Amino acid sequence: MPDLFGRLAPAEPATEIMAEGAMLLRGAALPYEKALLIALDDITASSPFRHMVTPGGFTMSVAMTNCGAAGWVTDRTGYRYDRTDPQTGRPWPVMPDCFLDLAITAAARAGYPDFRPDACLINRYEPGARLSLHQDRNERDFANPIVSVSLGLPATFQFGGLKRTDPVQKYALRHGDVAVWGGPSRLFHHGVPELKDGIHDTVGRMRINLTFRGAL
Numbered sequence: 001m002p003d004l005f006g007r008l009a010p011a012e013p014a015t016e017i018m019a020e021g022a023m024l025l026r027g028a029a030l031p032y033e034k035a036l037l038i039a040l041d042d043i044t045a046s047s048p049f050r051h052m053v054t055p056g057g058f059t060m061s062v063a064m065t066n067c068g069a070a071g072w073v074t075d076r077t078g079y080r081y082d083r084t085d086p087q088t089g090r091p092w093p094v095m096p097d098c099f100l101d102l103a104i105t106a107a108a109r110a111g112y113p114d115f116r117p118d119a120c121l122i123n124r125y126e127p128g129a130r131l132s133l134h135q136d137r138n139e140r141d142f143a144n145p146i147v148s149v150s151l152g153l154p155a156t157f158q159f160g161g162l163k164r165t166d167p168v169q170k171y172a173l174r175h176g177d178v179a180v181w182g183g184p185s186r187l188f189h190h191g192v193p194e195l196k197d198g199i200h201d202t203v204g205r206m207r208i209n210l211t212f213r214g215a216l
């Protein structure tokens with residue numbers, strides 16, 4: 001809204017550079033919002049959200065499921081990609097076209113025109129859930145970037161460096177934002193501190209994160 005002098009507040013930049021090879025595309029998922037949420041309901045009807053256990057025996061506060069040819073799983077034996085959902089014994093739900101289209105379009109905007117994801121990890125954060133600083137390193141080919149879509153309640157994204165002790169930058173991730181990291185920042189540490197309570201208009205009392213990978 002213009003102020004008293006008719007000036008418009010400076011618009012938030014549509015893209016922010018987080019590091020070399022890493023970009024934040026503000027609002028890039030908004031045109032897909034409805035389609036994504038409908039598709040998500042279908043996915044979770046076949047492969048429901050569940051709290052997985054880490055190799056160290058901790059139950060994760062973030063609930064997860066997957067779609068695509070492979071899904072990321074963790075249990076007492078380790079982290080891996082699995083073509084079947086261990087909970088249902090069936091293949092993961094097929095990746096919906098709207099998921100694919102958004103991931104490919106966002107990756108291309110960030111400088112990765114060849115990205116074709118075969119896995120999408122779906123994270124559900126309820127208030128208090130968090131994901132500690134980690135690297136995504138269970139994928140076969142690190143030439144593929146990670147494309148990460150935020151829906152629902154806002155969160156803080158911590159984005160560090162190659163070493164766990166490297167300084168961490170913080171970004172507010174809001175409904176519709178898409179983060180892409182690859183190339184020199186593909187193995188950068190990242191995490192999400194405790195989600196604050198709130199209610200989002202269309203998503204409710206949670207944050208959903210879709211993380212697209214080239215896993216196989």
Ligand code: SIN
Pocket residue numbers: 121123131148157190191192209211
């Ligand atoms: C992840 O690292 O898998 C999720 C990151 C996020 O929730 O933004």
Ligand code: FE2
Pocket residue numbers: 134135136190
């Ligand atoms: Fe990650």
